[in-house]
Amino acid sequence: MDIAAELREIVPDGVVTGREGLIPYTRDASHFQGAMPSAVVLPSTTEQVSNLLKYCGQKGLAVVARGGGTSLTGASIARADAVVLSLLRMDRILSVSGEDSCAEVEAGVRIDDLNLRLSKTGHLFPPDPGSSLAATIGGIINTNAGGLRCVRYGTTKDWILGVEAVLMDGTVLRLGNRTLKSRIGYDLTSLIVGSEGTLAVVTKAFVKIVSKPESVARLLAYFNDIESLGRAVAAVRASGIDPLIAEYLDRMTMDAVESTGTFKFHIHSQYVLLLDIDRAEESLDRYVSAATLTLKGCGAVEVVATRDRAEMERLYTARKGAYSSLLRLRKTEHDAVVIGDIVVPPSTLPSVFRRVDELVKEHTIRVALFGHIGDGNIHANIFVDMSDNAERERVEHFHEDLARTALENGGSVSAEHGIGMEKVSLLRMEYSYRHSERALGLMKELKSVFDPKGLLNPGKVFD
Amino acid sequence: MTAAAQRLHEEAARCIKCGFCEAVCPTLPSAGYQASKGARGRVLLADEMLERIGRGESLSGLGDSFYSCLDCYACYEVCPAGVNAGKVSHYAKEIIAESDQGVPDMARLMEKNIMRFGSLLPLGKRAASWSRGLELPATGDTLLYTGQMYQLMSFSSALTGFLRRRGELGKRLIVGSSLKFPWLMKLAVLLNDRQMFDEMNNSLRNIAYLLKLAGIRFCYMGADEPYPGTLMFDLGFEASSRAYATAVTDEFRRRAVRRIITVDPHTHDILANTYPSLVPGFDFEVVHYTELLGSLKFSKTGRQVTYHEPCHLSRRFDSLSAPSDLLGRAADISLPDRHGRRTHCCGGPDELLFPEISSGVTATRTAQLAEAGNSMTVTACPVCLLNLRHGGEVADMSQLLVESAAR
Numbered sequence: 001m002d003i004a005a006e007l008r009e010i011v012p013d014g015v016v017t018g019r020e021g022l023i024p025y026t027r028d029a030s031h032f033q034g035a036m037p038s039a040v041v042l043p044s045t046t047e048q049v050s051n052l053l054k055y056c057g058q059k060g061l062a063v064v065a066r067g068g069g070t071s072l073t074g075a076s077i078a079r080a081d082a083v084v085l086s087l088l089r090m091d092r093i094l095s096v097s098g099e100d101s102c103a104e105v106e107a108g109v110r111i112d113d114l115n116l117r118l119s120k121t122g123h124l125f126p127p128d129p130g131s132s133l134a135a136t137i138g139g140i141i142n143t144n145a146g147g148l149r150c151v152r153y154g155t156t157k158d159w160i161l162g163v164e165a166v167l168m169d170g171t172v173l174r175l176g177n178r179t180l181k182s183r184i185g186y187d188l189t190s191l192i193v194g195s196e197g198t199l200a201v202v203t204k205a206f207v208k209i210v211s212k213p214e215s216v217a218r219l220l221a222y223f224n225d226i227e228s229l230g231r232a233v234a235a236v237r238a239s240g241i242d243p244l245i246a247e248y249l250d251r252m253t254m255d256a257v258e259s260t261g262t263f264k265f266h267i268h269s270q271y272v273l274l275l276d277i278d279r280a281e282e283s284l285d286r287y288v289s290a291a292t293l294t295l296k297g298c299g300a301v302e303v304v305a306t307r308d309r310a311e312m313e314r315l316y317t318a319r320k321g322a323y324s325s326l327l328r329l330r331k332t333e334h335d336a337v338v339i340g341d342i343v344v345p346p347s348t349l350p351s352v353f354r355r356v357d358e359l360v361k362e363h364t365i366r367v368a369l370f371g372h373i374g375d376g377n378i379h380a381n382i383f384v385d386m387s388d389n390a391e392r393e394r395v396e397h398f399h400e401d402l403a404r405t406a407l408e409n410g411g412s413v414s415a416e417h418g419i420g421m422e423k424v425s426l427l428r429m430e431y432s433y434r435h436s437e438r439a440l441g442l443m444k445e446l447k448s449v450f451d452p453k454g455l456l457n458p459g460k461v462f463d
Numbered sequence: 464m465t466a467a468a469q470r471l472h473e474e475a476a477r478c479i480k481c482g483f484c485e486a487v488c489p490t491l492p493s494a495g496y497q498a499s500k501g502a503r504g505r506v507l508l509a510d511e512m513l514e515r516i517g518r519g520e521s522l523s524g525l526g527d528s529f530y531s532c533l534d535c536y537a538c539y540e541v542c543p544a545g546v547n548a549g550k551v552s553h554y555a556k557e558i559i560a561e562s563d564q565g566v567p568d569m570a571r572l573m574e575k576n577i578m579r580f581g582s583l584l585p586l587g588k589r590a591a592s593w594s595r596g597l598e599l600p601a602t603g604d605t606l607l608y609t610g611q612m613y614q615l616m617s618f619s620s621a622l623t624g625f626l627r628r629r630g631e632l633g634k635r636l637i638v639g640s641s642l643k644f645p646w647l648m649k650l651a652v653l654l655n656d657r658q659m660f661d662e663m664n665n666s667l668r669n670i671a672y673l674l675k676l677a678g679i680r681f682c683y684m685g686a687d688e689p690y691p692g693t694l695m696f697d698l699g700f701e702a703s704s705r706a707y708a709t710a711v712t713d714e715f716r717r718r719a720v721r722r723i724i725t726v727d728p729h730t731h732d733i734l735a736n737t738y739p740s741l742v743p744g745f746d747f748e749v750v751h752y753t754e755l756l757g758s759l760k761f762s763k764t765g766r767q768v769t770y771h772e773p774c775h776l777s778r779r780f781d782s783l784s785a786p787s788d789l790l791g792r793a794a795d796i797s798l799p800d801r802h803g804r805r806t807h808c809c810g811g812p813d814e815l816l817f818p819e820i821s822s823g824v825t826a827t828r829t830a831q832l833a834e835a836g837n838s839m840t841v842t843a844c845p846v847c848l849l850n851l852r853h854g855g856e857v858a859d860m861s862q863l864l865v866e867s868a869a870r
Contacts, residue, residue, distance in 0.1 A: 016499075019511075020511070020524045021497060023499070024499055026507075027480045027507060028480065028482070029479070029482060040497075042496055042497070068485070069482045069503075070482050086496060088491075088492075088496040089495065089496050091492075108496075116800060131481065131482070131483070134481070134482040134485060134486035324483075325543055327479045327543070327544055328544060328545070333476045
């Protein structure tokens with residue numbers, strides 16, 4: 001019996017073979033072209049996942065778990081021959097409990113679908129990566145994804161109470177539970193969060209939920225220099241206003257957003273800061289006035305506040321779609337946009353921005369900047385003509401210099417997109433900079449404990 | 464590279480593979496989440512198609528992905544790069560039709576029927592039976608054009624049910640025979656859901672009544688009225704569609720028509736958005752009947768209904784708010800979570816070629832509508848009505864409007 005037939009014994013109606021069926025699994029949202037999988041399997045239950053992994057383990061077949069296929073670093077495509085495990089059929093929201101502040105969801109549930117369901121009881125699952133429309137719970141757990149609300153709520157790891165995960169030998173682990181506290185030895189749940197499908201396949205999660213903010217106002221503060229913008233963010237936070245989101249966009253990104261028709265900015269400026277302030281209804285206007293004064297005091301040339309739901313939604317959509325909007329500015333179909341994902345302590349942002357500006361000029365490349373300024377996360381979106389080797393080399397050097405700048409300022413080379421295939425060398429750079437190469441060694445040893453044959457998502461995180 | 468291949472390349476090359484389209488594509492979950500039956504998969508397979516064309520290779524095996532597209536454009540609404548995966552599928556189908564490699568027999572049969580009978584099925588006088596006694600003139604400045612859509616529902620529903628019961632093999636045999644012997648289609652119209660037929664006729668009479676009440680004078684082509692060719696165009700038969708649309712337009716011109724009143728979303732969409740590109744000089748004013756009823760007095764009927772917005776009205780026409788405005792005056796309406804430009808397809812367009820996918824999409828939509836909490840759903844499309852009825856009580860908008868206007 002061939003492999004496909006044996007896989008069909010485990011998942012009778014969920015095995016895809018044949019070139020036409022497999023091609024869509026060779027790409028995710030990154031610029032990498034993945035290898036053609038030998039088969040794609042779509043299990044519906046944890047038991048099927050367990051049997052599949054056990055089978056693949058025995059046969060020595062590599063396995064790449066995939067959710068919404070929205071990875072920006074190539075984490076959800078195969079580097080070489082592998083079985084792709086699509087978890088989209090595991091799309092049930094099993095329970096929602098406001099009383100326990102917890103929801104129990106299968107790995108294939110998309111984030112926006114979860115939040116739509118939670119909104120009916122006034123709740124929210126805070127992690128909100130730009131891809132939340134398509135990204136799944138399993139995917140964001142494995143990426144430890146962030147998003148706009150990180151400045152207030154942190155990243156995915158802060159919202160996962162427990163996971164059900166399947167090891168390569170088929171063992172099903174139930175780690176953590178629906179309680180907000182749980183001290184049961186080493187925190188294996190946290191180990192799996194951010195492991196990019198290299199340790200186990202997540203099939204279910206207990207996620208923490210919160211009540212939706214009562215009243216929110218959205219402010220747009222326009223600036224003509226980035227340092228004033230950086231100072232303004234620090235001043236707002238120092239004044240005791242704890243923003244729900246604090247995002248910035250540069251001119252090129254603003255142009256890209258406007259070109260999509262999603263939003264028209266009020267004035268022409270070099271930068272815009274997007275700030276959400278939430279408070280009780282009766283005090284919100286007071287806080288908005290205070291923030292407006294602070295922002296103007298720091299050099300904002302214009303501040304516009306809105307509480308109009310439709311306009312707020314348009315703005316949020318525009319910001320979440322910023323990366324995608326930038327892709328419209330590609331000059332040829334050979335152009336790709338490589339995303340830098342560094343993070344630095346917010347207090348260092350003014351000097352980091354100065355250095356980034358120098359680097360862009362030094363390397364003569366085209367870059368658009370935006371990011372989660374509230375938590376120091378800068379996305380440098382670098383346009384690169386993939387058919388131009390000299391340009392690719394310049395971009396690679398810029399990428400490295402950018403990463404070095406983050407490290408020199410106490411930051412990190414990767415904030416929220418993960419390592420995947422893209423940042424393997426940058427990960428090495430970070431641990432080398434910290435003289436902690438042993439950490440990488442420990443990770444590899446851990447990987448071999450969980451997955452002795454190295455079959456889970458090979459070629460990701462490490463070489 | 465052919466014109467269709469060039470159009471396909473221009474649309475697909477802008478894709479950034481983000482997967483947003485896949486998250487809203489109704490066919491993906493209904494096809495068991497096989498990515499080739501989702502919007503992003505279709506765009507990726509378009510790249511494969513173009514590569515094969517470049518290498519002079521066969522296109523076989525690619526068709527199912529594109530033919531299963533519902534043409535609902537949900538993907539386009541969320542695409543940050545402005546790619547319309549629905550159009551990608553359309554251009555791919557044009558290429559398949561042009562190359563004659565892998566055109567499904569059912570699609571070919573529909574093309575042949577439309578070119579031969581001027582409709583999907585040879586309805587003959589049955590198509591005009593709703594207008595008996597109304598004494599509508601056959602020529603005039605303003606034409607009420609039903610496009611036979613309401614009339615076809617009871618026949619197509621009975622026929623697809625008949626084919627489904629015959630299984631895949633039986634269906635193939637019947638479709639294959641009908642391709643060889645077109646007269647068999649005349650037998651097909653003997654299959655009719657009589658109750659549905661009467662209901663659809665009533666809807667058309669309701670629409671005519673409302674237009675008259677609003678003081679609109681119009682003509683009707685009766686049994687000579689042709690189907691607009693929508694399905695043939697959707698299936699990618701570009702050359703036939705061009706010739707057919709030209710013939711339909713000539714008939715409009717022969718009757719001195721200047722303004723065309725449409726009654727269903729598919730006909731409204733193809734006349735307003737597609738005919739101008741198929742027929743040089745197509746300069747008719749195309750209006751949906753609800754746009755002419757604003758002056759009527761509607762009173763609340765006391766009904767609480769959920770409004771299912773048809774994709775071909777809510778996504779193809781930015782400023783067409785008349786259907787929901789009128790309905791809001793006639794009843795208390797609720798909208799499901801997916802509404803407006805994010806409405807969800809009823810599954811109808813896949814019924815002929817991919818009945819299982821169609822059923823899955825319908826089930827998803829009926830569940831969404833049920834969540835809105837009313838026992839009755841109202842829609843303005845006979846295709847949606849037919850499909851959504853599998854999940855509960857569904858009424859045509861014209862019924863409520865007549866009830867409301869009569870109060």
